[in-house]
Amino acid sequence: MARRLLAGLFVALLLVSPTIPSQAQLAERQVLRIGFDAGDLRTLDPHMASATMDRAVVDMVFNGLLRFKPGDISQVEPDLASRYEVSSDGMTLTFTLRQGVRCHPFPGAPEGYELTSEDVVYSIAKSATPATSAYAGDMAPFTATAVDKYTVRVTLKRRVPNPERYLTNYSGGFIVCKRAVEALGDRFKTRPVGTGPFMFSEYVPGQKTVLVRNDRYFRGKPILERVEVWYMPDLSSREFALQRGELDAIEGPMEQPWVEKMRKVPNTVVDVFGPGETATLHFNITQEPLKRLRVRQAIAHALSRKELVAFVGPAIATPLFSPVPPELPGGLTEKEVTEAGLAYPTNRDYAKQLLREEGLPGGFSLDVIISERAQYRRPMENIQAQLRTVGINLNLKVVDHATFHAQIRQDLSPIVLYVAMRPSADIFLTQFYHSASTVRVGKAPITNFSHYSRVDRLIERAREATDPKEQVRLWKEAQLQILRDLAAYPLFVSKFVYARKPSVDWGHRLKSILALYPQIDETTRIVRR
Amino acid sequence: MARYIVRRILLAIPTLLTVLTLVFLLLRVAPGDPAVVILGQYASEETLQAFRERMGLNRPLWIQYLSFLSDLLRGNLGESLISGVPVAEQVRAALPYTLELTASGIFLGALFGVPLGVLTAVRRNSFVDYLGRTFSLAGLSVPAFFLGILLMYLLSIKLNLFPTLGAGSPGNLMDRLFHLTLPGLALGLVMTAYVTRMTRSAMLNVLREDYIRTARAKGLREQVVLYRHALRSALIPIISIIGIYSIVLLGSSVMVEIVFSRPGLGKIMLTAMKQRDYAVLQSVMVIYAAFAVLLNLLTDLLYGLVDPRIRYD
Known part of the structure; x- marks a missing residue:
């Protein structure tokens, strides 16, 4: 019996051992250097940071009350809060904070200080204020009050689906240290102080941001001693630096040829992970000839998602059939869309027939604005080639990315190819299909480029629904209506691409990540290879 | 020699003034909005507007120009709209x-x-x-x-x-x-x-x-x-x-x-x-x-x- 037990124990140890970071496996130098496609940082204030390279730093320095399980967005777990309760009406969330969580040191507080409910209340108020937060629109319904030193009550002004997802380590959910923000003032943008596994150490303008290990991190001492985030807009430079071992990981372009090329480079691993970003064509349904449904149907039938995905690259792109990606609750699957007869299978003869019926036998031409970024320009060039086969000519006006965003918000492009990810179906549908979000003319204009308004009530009803099943049903109904009216045509989802040395172990499997980068946390390490 | 150098420096002033006026105007004429760049695609119009207000981007062009000139004459290069870091510090x-x-x-x-x-x-x-x-x-x-x-x-x-x-x-x-x-x-x-x-x-x-x-x-x-x-x-x-x-x-x-x-x-x-x-x-x-x-x-x-x-x- 004892021998059997011992044997069982031995087998169990063998199975478990590869997942436990043993000291023997660790490299002597625990420094991770990662290169991002950026010239410099923009801001490290977590409520203002929206660019990939900034969010990557923010994620290491700050925490949310809750967090997405590293590498898996399907699970939300407590972080700064040790537990939380949601009231029966879903309008109040009560968080119990972990005790002993310390803010990093900053001028005036060389030992930092303990994070309490005062900091949480301050953070949520800051995050909901337009002057101090880029995410104020989403955080506006949230108000926090301190019940006691370690208890915070968050109340909703209006119903929000899955409110706990807004209080995570994403966008407006990061918790800042009140005294540090007040002490540092504007300097907080480049000298962040949080509670995360890594502390800000140095910022060299135009070159890098250096973070060091937070030995007092509440989840335990991080394995990495130091993280260097390099700002390197030139792809060849990032590749060379990785090959020479001057960097350990780099951000890559979302392009299949690059993935294939880097996979052939010795001593290099390519990580391709999702859910990625959705690419969708939005049609301005108030403009001729796109205001005619059959013209939009002709475009849809002229396009082939299969060709597009083959062009973009099957390693990084998968076809998308629904306005909300199926990975998010409420997203439609290919089967659901096909069964509803709204997949618009490629049929170019039928597309031509539809154009003839609309009095456009020779097709038509449109001037379309598109970003210079390959992630936008290349698929759009393929779409241009596909539509040409039925006589539709898109005259592409390629502009730099900042100009693209400015001009599409001025309603200057009748067709907009938009690449985005949003954390929930509600945000997706509200920002892209609710009439209030209509560019230039909406009450709160954001990204409704279609001028679509037929699912407002469904989006609002879903927001108000207390039964999650009913909520999902309403979201799906809204999307089927959007597809029926062809306000937009979902194309594909493209995944993120990073290359790294095999010695880099992120500490978790990159299953699905809402962030645009592999998250570096207390378990990330450099191992001997 | 000293007089020559002083004269050349004085002559450089109109050149520099022309350059900075052209740069100022061309930047404002060029499409693209710093508010969208920094706050991202996610930000609502209200947030964007608050940013423009705070950074003085909503002020009339001539006021922005005069403010830029007067700051420059006082040796103040201003602060980055994006990171808030003083430009002089970045340049240094x-x-x-x-x-x-x-x-x-x-x-x-x-x-x-x-x-x-x-x-x-x-x-x-x-x-x-x-x-x-x-x-x-x-x-x-x-x-x-x-x-x-x-x-x-x-x-x-x-x-x-x-x-x-x-x-x-x-x-x-x-x-x-x-x-x-x-x-x-x-x-x-x-x-x-x-x-x-x-x-x-x-x-x-x-x-x-x-x-x-x-x-x-x-x-x-x-x-x-x-x-x-x-x-x-x-x-x-x-x-x-x-x-x-x-x-x-x-x-x-x-x-x-x-x-x-x-x-x-x-x-x-x-x-x-x-x-x-x-x-x-x-x-x-x-x-x-x-x-x-x-x-x-x-x-x-x-x-x-x-x-x-x-x-x-």
Whole structure:
């Protein structure tokens, strides 16, 4: 019996051992250097940071009350809060904070200080204020009050689906240290102080941001001693630096040829992970000839998602059939869309027939604005080639990315190819299909480029629904209506691409990540290879 | 001389004023909104509006212009719209890197370009001349940043000799020089091509002159003829071309900084351009313009040193 037990124990140890970071496996130098496609940082204030390279730093320095399980967005777990309760009406969330969580040191507080409910209340108020937060629109319904030193009550002004997802380590959910923000003032943008596994150490303008290990991190001492985030807009430079071992990981372009090329480079691993970003064509349904449904149907039938995905690259792109990606609750699957007869299978003869019926036998031409970024320009060039086969000519006006965003918000492009990810179906549908979000003319204009308004009530009803099943049903109904009216045509989802040395172990499997980068946390390490 | 310098500096003021006015206007005319760039696609119009308000981007253009001018006159370059870092602080941190990079390019260009130019002129239509001409033509045709990528591939990736990343540790001179080698060489080779070509042409003109024939007839050694008589006369156009191309080199350093991931004014400028960071961009452009004016002045002053006949009255 004892021998059997011992044997069982031995087998169990063998199975478990590869997942436990043993000291023997660790490299002597625990420094991770990662290169991002950026010239410099923009801001490290977590409520203002929206660019990939900034969010990557923010994620290491700050925490949310809750967090997405590293590498898996399907699970939300407590972080700064040790537990939380949601009231029966879903309008109040009560968080119990972990005790002993310390803010990093900053001028005036060389030992930092303990994070309490005062900091949480301050953070949520800051995050909901337009002057101090880029995410104020989403955080506006949230108000926090301190019940006691370690208890915070968050109340909703209006119903929000899955409110706990807004209080995570994403966008407006990061918790800042009140005294540090007040002490540092504007300097907080480049000298962040949080509670995360890594502390800000140095910022060299135009070159890098250096973070060091937070030995007092509440989840335990991080394995990495130091993280260097390099700002390197030139792809060849990032590749060379990785090959020479001057960097350990780099951000890559979302392009299949690059993935294939880097996979052939010795001593290099390519990580391709999702859910990625959705690419969708939005049609301005108030403009001729796109205001005619059959013209939009002709475009849809002229396009082939299969060709597009083959062009973009099957390693990084998968076809998308629904306005909300199926990975998010409420997203439609290919089967659901096909069964509803709204997949618009490629049929170019039928597309031509539809154009003839609309009095456009020779097709038509449109001037379309598109970003210079390959992630936008290349698929759009393929779409241009596909539509040409039925006589539709898109005259592409390629502009730099900042100009693209400015001009599409001025309603200057009748067709907009938009690449985005949003954390929930509600945000997706509200920002892209609710009439209030209509560019230039909406009450709160954001990204409704279609001028679509037929699912407002469904989006609002879903927001108000207390039964999650009913909520999902309403979201799906809204999307089927959007597809029926062809306000937009979902194309594909493209995944993120990073290359790294095999010695880099992120500490978790990159299953699905809402962030645009592999998250570096207390378990990330450099191992001997 | 002092009066001449003061006059030139005074004359530079309208030039700088024109540059900064043009830069200011062009930036505002160009599409793109810094609010969208910093706050991202996610931000609502209300948030964007609050940002514009806070940064003064909603004020009438002429008020923004006057405020920029008055700040500049008081030596205040403003703060980055994006990161909030004072522009002066960014410039102070980046300037030494740009200056050392450009200076290394000019130094290498003069060091190799002048002797190569003299050699190709003296050995006109020989193999050495053809080789030198081919080299200078190639150098003129290849942009410095591309040369940088080639050098990086050959000397860093294949031969593992030099680093590809950054500018080295600030306090370690050897490390700084080590990191400067490849980017300096990328600019230096281009500069060498320009200087070689100009030196060759200037030398060929001078070598046809009567006084060179007379010097040779007097039995002077060929080296004395070449370096004391011919080269000295040819130096004016050579200095002139070094002056002009130093300004061009300053422009080329922008992309070289990007390729080698070095900090520098160029990198700041390009990033600010992408981010529509008006405050940083207009200040950095003014600094570049000031450098161009300064390099021109230095070139003019050097004329007097090599040719005593030139007076600055």
